[in-house]
Structures are given as C-alpha cells and as structure tokens.
Amino acid sequence: MEESTGRPTKKKVVVVGGGLVGALNACFFAKRGFNVEVFETREDIRQAKVVKGRSINLALSHRGRQALKQVGMEDKIVSQGIPMNSRMIHSPSGKQSAIPYGKKGQFILSVDRANLNKELLTEAETYPNTKLNFDHKLQDWSAETGQMTFARPDGSEKQINADLIVGCDGAFSAIRKQFLRRSRFNYSQTYIPHGYMELTMPPINGEFAMKPNYLHIWPRNTFMMIALPNLDKTFTCTLFMPFDEFEKITTGDEVIDFFQTYFPDAIPLIGVDALKEDYFRLPGQAMVSIKCSPYHIGDKCVIMGDAAHAVVPFYGQGMNAGFEDCIVFGEVLDQLNEDFSAVLPEYSRVRVPDDHAIADLAMYNYIEMRAHVNSKWFIFRKHVDNLLHVLMPKTIIPLYTMVTFTRTRYHEAVDRWHWQEKVINRGLLFSATGAVLGGSYLLIKNPPDISKLIIPAEKMRDRLVVLWTH
Template sequence: MEEPTGRLTPKKVAVVGGGLVGALNACYFAKRGFDVEVFETREDIRQAKVVKGRSINLALSHRGRQALKHVGMEDKIVSQGIPMHARMIHSPSGKQSPIPYGKKGQFILSVDRANLNKELLTEAETYPNMKMNFDHKLKDWSPETGLMTFTRLDGSHDQIQADLIVGCDGAFSTIRKQFLRRSRFNYSQTYIPHGYMELTMPPVNGEFAMKPDYLHIWPRNTFMMIALPNLDKTFTCTLFMPFDEFEKITTGDEVMEFFQEYFADTIPLIGVDALKRDYFRLPGLAMVSIKCSPYHIGDKCVLMGDAAHAVVPFYGQGMNAGFEDCIVFDEIMEQLNEDFSAVLPEYTRVRVPDDHAIADLAMYNYIEMRAHVNSKWFLFRKHLDNFLHFLLPNTIVPLYTMVTFTRTRYHKAVDRWQWQDKVINRGLLFGATGAVLGGSYLLIKNPPDINKLIIPTEKMWARLMSLWTN
C-alpha cells in the first residue's frame, strides 16, 4: 500500500457497493488521498457464515490484473488463482480436444469470487482515510447536493454528504434509479432466454478429477456446460441452458437420462446422488445484459461496474471490464487534475462505447462456446488466425487475444477484428478462385486421355461386380 497524497481539504468520495468493483475503487480513491467511505447493503462477508450472492467462478485476465497491479494487489491475487491455458472441449463420446487461448505462456486465471472480494475489502481498510459501512442500505440521494440517506439493519437512518458518489451497486443499482428519472438517459435491459445452474465436481483421491489447467467445455449447440478449477481441488460446473429445457426435467431419473445423453463422462465424476440432489437445489438462474448512457450526472455521481454495464458471463470479461473502469477513471483523473466537472463527462465519452462493445461480444461468445467450437471451419480459422498472428504479429491479432491479453479498447478490438476477418476471408476466396482457375487452365492446356481414364473405371466395376456376385 502507498501512502495517500496530501491534500489540505480532501474531497469526500462515497462508494456505494462493497463488491469487487466497489472495493477496488475504494483503494483507487484512497490512494489518491480522498476521504473515502464505502457503503454496503450486506453484512461484512469476511465475518459472514454464509456468503450470499452469485458464485459463478471468475476468469481473471490482463485488464483485471493491470487494475489490481495499480494498487499493489496483482501478485497476491494471482498466487491464489489457477492458470487455465486453453479450453478443453469434451465431445459427446468423451473425446477431449484442447484449444489454446493464445501463445505459449498466455493464460487466464480461475479465481474465487468471495475470496477476491474479501482480499480487496481488507486491502481497502489498510488506508487511514477509509471507512467501511456494512448493513447500510441506500434509500435516497440527491444528484444536486450529494446528500445520501441510508437505512441500517436496526431501522435507524444515517445521512452523509459527498463531493462524489460512485455507484458500484450492481446490475440492479439503486444509484442508477436516479439516472432513470432524468431526461436523455438511455437504458436497455435484456434477459437472455438461457439460465445457469451450478454443480460441484469433488476431488478424486484428494486430486482434481480432471486436468486443472483448462477451462473445460461441453458444447452441445443449443446449450453447454463449463467447469473451472478451484483451490480446494474441486471443479465448479455451470450448466447454461434455455429455461424451457431446465423445466422439462422434473425427476432424478430424468436428470440422469439427460446427463447420460449429453454429459456422460461427468456422471462418475460428479456422482449420481449429487446430480439428482443438486439439480433441484436451486432453479436455473437468470442472466441479464444492461447498457446505459451517460455514466454520470454533472460532477456529483458516476456509475461503474455492473451498475453501468452488466454483461452475460460468456467472454469472462464482466469483472475485468469492471476493474478496467477503475483504472480508466484513474487515468482520466490524472490527465484532468482530478477536476470532477471535466473527469466525469470524459469518462462517459471514453468508456461507453467500450462497455457496449464487450456486452455485444459476450452475447456472441455464448454462440461460439456452445456451437462454433464444434465446427471444423471455426477450428480451421482459429489455427489460421494464430498462424497469421505468428507471421504478422503487429498486423493480424486474434480477437480473443486483443480482448483477453491486451488493453486494446473493446470497441477498437471489434473494429479491427471485423477488418481482419474481411481481409482473411477475401484472401481465402482469391486463393480458392486462383486454384480453380489455375487447375482449369492446366486441364485445358493438357487434357487427359479419356480412354485411359475409362479403362481403370471399367476394371474397377468388373471387380466390384465379381465381389458382389461371389
């Protein structure tokens, strides 16, 4: 931890939401010397017996690591993650085929959501200009004055005034409700027709049941299952499937029939009794994609993380994009001398197109993960793109590499991907056309002897007839 910079009259920053992005943001603002208070509706998860909320495993990649590095947290969090170097594709027959994520040495990290949140809260508390407030539910706030009213667990109320309110309170943000009351605020919310369900694959003889350095995928075209490794040698398996498919399965025997048909290799690893029990423990849970703009109101409030851009989890960028929000905002603060009246609109201008782009990419990648990875054309293009990237590393960069292993702005990565795709496809078309024209020219110049072609064909038919009659 670095000591906060000195400021005669430190501005007060209220971070609403003590989840991943809120806790990291608190570190960023405290490091700059602001007087920071964090307000979280839940109890302190570090003391909670049961941590409520989502538990889909997280995939930490370059953007998130860079954001953690800025506050000295990268090495600690990386040491608590498990590297995944490739996707491991499981066919219905049980065959396994790896698809590397990038070049040798490139990997994403499977990290535990609850543990990461705890580490970030603990780090935030090391700053002397930081105050944590748990069991504080936001009831109302003023975008004009920055006055906020919170309700405590015992029913009492607290009021606080802040120079800047940072809304990091998730996809169903209370802070964002004030934005919805204002004109010229764009907002869209889309629930996809697929839900998710989590299952656990226990260790076998104290070791991982499958190879741990992969993100395992069972693609089945209209649905899929994935598995990410945990430090306790378990795998968290997540089944993504249309809700109407979830609802068709109503008994334990139907669960087993379904898994026997589509995920047979997982049955002995998860266990028959566990499957029959855990499938009905919770219903399929919904996934929502949220876009909005602008991200700020005047110089008083700004949205970050899921409050600004909730995305479906299929590109593994939800947390990484939220963490990148923190570092982008900090970079703009540096450029504009912490002048909130200039920083907030610039943050909206810079960040909105990128967050909208990753929301769209996350939707696209679900189709890729559950269907395209089964396609020979997809695999051919994957190998071709990687080969061209090896030959022309500064000209051709695979989309996944740009998104996962660089900080190329999301919308620029999409633009470049579309340009590259057009160039490569045209090259393949010209190559195929040239081969056809060249072959036709050779045939015209050197026509084959038809008689010589017929003789072996007749001999072949005679031989086949002989075999058939005998």
C-alpha cells in the first residue's frame, strides 16, 4: 500500500455507504491525505454470517481495474477472479459456440461481490486517517453546513461535521433524497419489466461443471440465463425473465418442464431437486435504472456509484462505472487544486453525460444478449468489426472494446459507434452491390439455366461473409 501524501490539508470527508464504491472512495480520499470517515447502515460484512444485498456476480474490466490499481489493489483482486475470454452461447439443442470478447489476451474477470467489498474495507482500514462506522443510519444532514446526524443501534445519535459529504449509498440513496427537494435537479427512475433469479450450479467430481473461462449465455429472445464461474468451482446462474413469466411457474414440475423446453442441458448440471428448491427460494428480483443530474449540491456534497447512476447489469459496467467515478473525481481534484467549490460542479459537468450513456447501453445490451447473439448476422458483424479493427486499429474500434477494454469516455464511445455503424454498413452495401453488378455482367455474357439462380437467403448471406472475410 502506498503511503498517504502527507499534504497539509486536514479536511474531513464523510463517505455515506460502505459498499464497493464507498469503500474504494475511502481509499482514494485517505491516500490524498483527507481525514475520512465511512458510515454504513448495515453491520460489518466481514463479521456477518449472512451478507445481505444483491449477489449478482460482477464482471471486472479495464475501468474498474484502473481504479483498483491507483490504490494498489489491482493485482490482489485479479488473483481472486476468474478470467472469461469469450461468451459461450448455448443453443436449445445443447450446441455451444464461443464469441470472443476482444482480441487475444483480452478478458473480463468474474469476481465475488462480497469478497471484493471485504477486501476494500480492509484496505481502507490500513490508512491511519480513516475510520469505519457500521450500524449507523443517516438521519439528517445539511448541504449548507455539512452537519450530519446518524442513529446508532442503541438508540443514541452521533453528530459529525464534514467538509465534503460523498453519497455512495446505493440506488435508494438517503443522501439523494435531499437532492430531490432542490430545484433544477433532474431525476428519472425506470424499472424494467424483467426480473432476475439466481441459481447455483455445483461442481461435478470436484471440478467445474462447464468450461470455466467463459461467460455462459442461454439466449432465448425474450429472456435468457447466464452463468459466471466462482473460485469454489461453482457457477452462479442468473435467470433474467419478464415478471409475468416467472409468475406463470407455480410448481416444481412446472420448473422442470420450463427448463426442459428452454435450458435442457442445464438440468443435469444444476440438479432436478436443486432446481425445484432454488426456484422458489426467492421471487424474481427487480432491476432499476436511475439517471439524475447534477451530481452535487454546492461545495459540500457529491453522489457517486449507484446513488448517482444505477444501471441494469447487462453490460457488466455498473461496478466499473462506479469505480471510474473515483478516478474521474480524483482527476478533477488534481486539475482544480482540491477546491471543492470548483471541483463539484466540474465533476457533474464531466461525468453526467458518460453515466447516462452507459445506462442506455446497458438497456440496449440486454436485447443483444438475449436475442441478437442468436443471429448469424450478429456473429457476421462481430467478425467484420474485429477484422476491420485488426486492419485499421485506430479507425475502427468495436463498441464492446471501447467500453470494456479502454477508458474511452462512455458518451464518446457511443458517438463513435454510431459513426462506425454508418461507415461499415455503407461498405457492406457497396460490396454487395458490386457483387450483384459484377454477377449481372457475367449473366448477360453467359446466360445460365434460370433454375440454378435460385439461391436460399442463408447461402447468399454466407457468400457475403466469405466475400468480406477473405
């Protein structure tokens, strides 16, 4: 761990929320020499027998790794993750086909949420200028004075004054409630009509039941299941489906019939009895997308992570975007000499467009994951994009690569993606037109038997693929 900078400032930063982004922020601020206190409503998860909260596995990628690197945590966390080089698509027939995420050597990491949170809290505690407070619920706070009041389990209260309040208390943020009382604060909340349910695929003979270095996907157009590997050789399977579909299944036999129809290869891997039991353990859980702006009030309060931009999990960027918030805020602190009155509005100006962009991309990617990956045209376009990226690495960069393997600003990645789509689609159109015109010229010179000209659409597409990949 790097030492604190030892700067003369002794400003008090209070981080509300001890989750992933809150714990990482504590490290960032402590490293800069601020006095940091973290207040978390829940008990210390490192001592808890059961960790409450979401348990969807996390996919750690470049943005998140860069944030961890800045506090000396990257190597440790990477060593506790499992690399996933490709999507592994499972068809209803049981056929499997891989679609790489990027170039050779590029991968995302399956990491355990609870373990990552514990490691970050432990790291934050190593700084002598950091104090962690658990079982403290925010009661009230003032954006003008920075005074805060927290309720303790014994009924007593703790008051504290902060020079900067950093709200990292999740999608249902208590800090953000005061933002909603302010004029010119924009806020939108959208629940998608799909929920999620987690199932566990145990090891078989002490080994992974499926190939471990993949994010396994069973795309079924209007719903899907995914599976991410864990260090204990299990897979965490997550079924994403419309709530009304979840509600149609009311008995164990109906669960098995449903899986037999749509995920037959998963039944022997999860187990019939386990499926019947786990399906009814919890109902389908909701997923919410939240956008707001600005991210600050005056010079004393800023929100980050899910408190500012909760996103649905389908691009694997929720945690990564939250971690990148820490980097961006640090960059703005450097640019403006830690003057909070200038830093906070500049952070909102810079960060809001990017977080809104990844929220939209996450919504889009659900359609891609559950439906588009079944399309031969989608797979063909992936090959075209990757080929052009190899030939023109600075001109054509696949959207997924920009989002997952670089720190290209999210909104700039979207803009570039739209431009590339126009260019590539026009190129494909011109190539197809050229092929047709060339064929027409040959037909005029050498008219063939008309019956032999009838070519199934699928074969025509295959020929177009060959044309572009050779």
